[in-house]
Amino acid sequence: MTTPAISSVLRDARRIVVKVGSSLVTNDGRGLDEAAIGEWCRQMALLVAQGKEVIMVSSGAIAEGMKRLGWTTRPSEVPALQAAAAVGQMGLAQMYETKLRENGMGSAQVLLTHADLADRERYLNARSTLLTLLQHRVLPVINENDTVVNDEIKFGDNDTLGALVANLVEADVLIILTDQKGLYTADPRKDPLATFVHEARAGDPVLETMAGGAGSSIGKGGMITKILAAKRAAGSGASTVIAWGREPDALLRLCQGDNMGTLLVAQTAKQQARKQWMADHLQLRGSVTVDAGAAHMVLTEGKSLLPIGMTGVEGDFSRGDVIAVRDALGAEIARGLANYASAEARLLCRKPSHEYANLLGYTAEPEMVHRDNLILSR
Numbered sequence: 001m002t003t004p005a006i007s008s009v010l011r012d013a014r015r016i017v018v019k020v021g022s023s024l025v026t027n028d029g030r031g032l033d034e035a036a037i038g039e040w041c042r043q044m045a046l047l048v049a050q051g052k053e054v055i056m057v058s059s060g061a062i063a064e065g066m067k068r069l070g071w072t073t074r075p076s077e078v079p080a081l082q083a084a085a086a087v088g089q090m091g092l093a094q095m096y097e098t099k100l101r102e103n104g105m106g107s108a109q110v111l112l113t114h115a116d117l118a119d120r121e122r123y124l125n126a127r128s129t130l131l132t133l134l135q136h137r138v139l140p141v142i143n144e145n146d147t148v149v150n151d152e153i154k155f156g157d158n159d160t161l162g163a164l165v166a167n168l169v170e171a172d173v174l175i176i177l178t179d180q181k182g183l184y185t186a187d188p189r190k191d192p193l194a195t196f197v198h199e200a201r202a203g204d205p206v207l208e209t210m211a212g213g214a215g216s217s218i219g220k221g222g223m224i225t226k227i228l229a230a231k232r233a234a235g236s237g238a239s240t241v242i243a244w245g246r247e248p249d250a251l252l253r254l255c256q257g258d259n260m261g262t263l264l265v266a267q268t269a270k271q272q273a274r275k276q277w278m279a280d281h282l283q284l285r286g287s288v289t290v291d292a293g294a295a296h297m298v299l300t301e302g303k304s305l306l307p308i309g310m311t312g313v314e315g316d317f318s319r320g321d322v323i324a325v326r327d328a329l330g331a332e333i334a335r336g337l338a339n340y341a342s343a344e345a346r347l348l349c350r351k352p353s354h355e356y357a358n359l360l361g362y363t364a365e366p367e368m369v370h371r372d373n374l375i376l377s378r
Helices: 008-012 034-049 061-069 078-102 114-118 120-135 158-169 205-210 223-234 250-255 270-281 292-299 342-348 353-360
Strands: 015-020 053-058 106-112 138-144 173-178 199-201 239-244 262-265 284-290 310-315 322-326 332-337 374-376
Touching: 008 250, 008 262, 015 034, 015 158, 034 053, 034 078, 034 138, 034 250, 053 078, 053 120, 053 158, 061 078, 078 106, 078 138, 106 114, 106 120, 106 158, 114 120, 114 158, 120 138, 120 158, 138 158, 158 173, 158 223, 173 223, 173 250, 205 223, 223 239, 223 262, 239 250, 284 292, 284 332, 292 332, 292 374, 310 342, 342 353
Parallel strands: 015 053, 015 173, 053 138, 106 138, 173 239, 199 262, 284 322
Antiparallel strands: 239 262, 284 310, 322 332, 332 374
């Protein structure tokens, strides 16, 4: 554990994922808390005005759906839960749209399943959509697509979803707003000697013991899921803060560096984590060869790879697969996620972007590999 300190992690963060739990969103199940949601939306709008990019991951659809359907007990049957989610999503999206609009922000609803992020093509589609929304100063509000998930594809909790979204967009920080002030060394309700953890290393096994372990009563839907989410988020270089969601101006104060909540610091830099992921965990499916000009732009200027600079395509790959970028001598100079399948890439070689639609019938991206999805091999 580190000495309590105001960290620069949040002050310097540019891209932030905010996750809010059901108990906060629905005022402990009594229905959507309009005042609380309005406050978070006000704060997020101010953060965007300060130049930050913000994505919201919000729970609450099933609880709101139960209220609208007049159900007082959470059903155990999956179809009933999915029906509640479908009804509740209407109110949840409407509330965020209204409150964000009142603060000068556009909003977008994005529903995801685990399968969306497990499939490389859908992963890339989801990433492109979210980054495009951020470029247009539209705040995405994300939830698990509870109307279609089953036990095989569901995230299981929105803490995990928040971490996966942080991985997806390469966020700098994941902020988990909860009904607890943060992590203690033990359950303070049972242990009077429990002390508050201001800052620690994300992924430290000791944290899971503090949170009660995966099988404990504390851990079920509680702090353990947040500790594990922080560990997952750290895999892409994102640090995590766990803080009390009803603290006045919680988001603004956190991003100013106020020493509140528990900060779990990622030990791997974001770019280093990205490089390690592409280099070690994804199998190359093919390659493209580029001319000297394209090689220079990629290696020296840090630019994306455009099809006009490609001279050849090898292998059979799909959109979202990892491919190598080779110079005229066949040496690998970079690797990254392909925006086009191999058959499409062959048609696009040496072609400018305005010809894509005529050749393919559509345009996915202007780049073959975007610089954000490109790592150098030398």
